[in-house]
Amino acid sequence: MLVENQLKRTDHTHLGQLLTYASGLQAVTIVWISRHFTDEHRAALDWLNEITDDKFRFFGLEIEVWRIGESGAAPKFNIVSKPNDWFCNVAKGASQLRGTELTETKKIQMDFWTAFNSHLDEHGALFKFGKPQPQYWMNISIGRSGFAIEAIASFWDSVKNSGESHELRAELYISGINAKAHYQALELQREDIEKGLNRQLTWHNPENARACHLYTQKAVDLNDRGRWEEYLSWLATELNEFYRYFRPIVLNLEP
DNA sequence: TTAAAAGCGGTATACCCAGG
DNA sequence: CCTGGGTATACCGCTTTTAA
Numbered sequence: 001m002l003v004e005n006q007l008k009r010t011d012h013t014h015l016g017q018l019l020t021y022a023s024g025l026q027a028v029t030i031v032w033i034s035r036h037f038t039d040e041h042r043a044a045l046d047w048l049n050e051i052t053d054d055k056f057r058f059f060g061l062e063i064e065v066w067r068i069g070e071s072g073a074a075p076k077f078n079i080v081s082k083p084n085d086w087f088c089n090v091a092k093g094a095s096q097l098r099g100t101e102l103t104e105t106k107k108i109q110m111d112f113w114t115a116f117n118s119h120l121d122e123h124g125a126l127f128k129f130g131k132p133q134p135q136y137w138m139n140i141s142i143g144r145s146g147f148a149i150e151a152i153a154s155f156w157d158s159v160k161n162s163g164e165s166h167e168l169r170a171e172l173y174i175s176g177i178n179a180k181a182h183y184q185a186l187e188l189q190r191e192d193i194e195k196g197l198n199r200q201l202t203w204h205n206p207e208n209a210r211a212c213h214l215y216t217q218k219a220v221d222l223n224d225r226g227r228w229e230e231y232l233s234w235l236a237t238e239l240n241e242f243y244r245y246f247r248p249i250v251l252n253l254e255p
Numbered sequence: 256t257t258a259a260a261a262g263c264g265g266t267a268t269a270c271c272c273a274g275g
Numbered sequence: 276c277c278t279g280g281g282t283a284t285a286c287c288g289c290t291t292t293t294a295a
Contacts, residue, residue, distance in 0.1 A: 106284090130261060136285070141260050148260090156269090156285065175288075211287070 002030045009036040015044060022056065029057040037062055037080045045081035057082075106134035108222060112153050113138055119232040127243045139173075140239065146182070147250045148173045149242050150213070151235055153222060166222040168231055170238030171215035172246050180205070182253060183212040197245045 002021050006014050014032065022028050032045070037060055045060045060081035113132035120129055127140045127149065136156075140149040152169035174182050183205055186193065194201055204213040216238055220231050 128260090133262080139261075143259080145259055154285075 002028060004030065004032045006032070006034040008034070010034045010038050010041040015041060018058075029059070031059045031061060033061045033063055035063060042080050049081065109136055109153065110134045112222065112228070115228055116151070116232050116235065119229075119236055123233075123236060125236060126240050140243065142172075142243065142247050142250055144250050146175055146178065147246075148175075149239055149246070150215075151239055152215075153220075153231075153235070155222060166220050168218045168220050168235050168238075169215045170235060170242050171213045172242060172250075173211065173213055175211040179212055185253060186214070186249075193245075193249075197241060199241070 002018070004014055004018055010032070014034075018030050018032060022030060042060055045058045048056070048058045058081060059079065062078045062080055064078065110132055116138075117129055117132060127142075129140060129151075130138060132138075136152060136154040138151045140151060142149050150169070150171040150173040152167070152171065154169070155166050174186075187203060187205075190201075190203070199216050201214045201216060204215065218231075218234055221227065222231075
């Protein structure tokens with residue numbers, strides 16, 4: 001990064017110096033500070049930003065000196081030129097920054113899915129598992145839009161309807177425009193499905209939501225990391241079974 | 256060009272805690 | 276003890292990216 005200071009108005013000499021510095025470099029951020037930018041120099045910076053990729057970034061800053069009350073003089077910078085994607089990237093950077101300030105819950109969720117990923121690597125799985133997110137669920141694609149296998153590690157126990165205990169769930173998640181119809185088609189085969197999967201399922205079809213779920217659930221304590229291995233193993237087994245069993249059913253289901 | 260997968264962001268709701 | 280306002284998060288669905 002190069003900062004060029006100029007106390008007077010911008011002139012060709014300084015512009016020339018900037019270009020000389022920049023030439024031959026693979027990437028550089030150049031900040032040109034001056035009391036006043038002439039229109040042609042501002043336009044020159046705009047043009048440089050336009051014709052170069054995001055490895056070259058040119059900023060033009062006009063400096064003003066402010067004094068508020070009896071306080072000392074403070075500089076104020078006005079941006080007269082910047083790279084086109086600057087605000088975009090700043091916004092992205094800010095959101096990434098926010099992302100690093102995770103709450104305790106989100107940290108645990110992140111850790112859990114990361115651990116789950118390693119577990120799958122070690123033991124193998126039928127399905128692909130996505131990038132760990134700081135959230136209580138993870139989607140696993142099953143091969144048809146509107147359907148997914150969902151892994152859930154939640155601080156909310158949906159059976160007890162309280163936050164006192166936590167839960168793991170393996171779900172077949174049905175969403176999309178035909179969700180209700182698909183759900184009903186599956187519900188007709190309920191006995192066969194529970195027999196084929198060798199599990200009792202919870203059939204969840206809330207009236208005011210478009211999506212439906214069928215799942216198995218296990219009450220756990222996510223804060224007890226000593227038992228995570230057991231949890232990961234349970235969840236992996238359930239998800240593998242769900243994937244293996246439901247994939248052909250879902251793919252063959254009528255539209 | 257399309258469907259599927261992955262990722263993103265908004266919203267409703269439960270929870271917590273301060274103040275009456 | 277009750278209320279209500281702020282906050283964390285569960286949940287939902289949309290948008291973007293990827294792959295066939």
